[in-house]
Amino acid sequence: MSRRVWTGVVLAAGLMAAAVGYGYSRPGATATLLSRHSMPAMQAPAREVAITPEGKLFHDPSCPYIHGKPEMVSAQEAARRGYTPCPRCLGKYLRR
Ligand SMILES: [Zn+2]
Incomplete structure (x- = not known):
């Protein structure tokens, strides 16, 4: 015992x-x-990604599905703001 x-x-x-x-x-x-235990399990790319104020996805800067004026932030920052990887250009980072 x-x-x-x-x-x-x-x-x-x-x-x-x-x-x-x-x-x-x-x-x-x-x-x-x-402090991230509540975040969804996600492997983020270790580089800058493009986000837009209208969208809820973050993209590879070359993605054709970016709508509006993209803002470049780190993937970690994008995730912190509630963005998720675009399934078309960053689908490999989505863990389902
Ligand atoms: Zn995309």
Whole structure:
């Protein structure tokens, strides 16, 4: 019984150490990632994407389905604002 509890403590400490180590390796990203548990699982492209005020999708800048004047933001920023990847040009980033 006590052995099982001890194992749990060791596991929890190990997970916390791993989380801290991850934070150190990516300065500035930790707080954002930790507050993102409610976001849909999505793999975002690591580059700028085009969004429009009218739309709810973010696009590759070369996508022909962009309507209106595109604004260039990072994919992370687009996701934070509630945009989702365009299924036509960024469908590979949609996890269904
Ligand atoms: Zn598109």
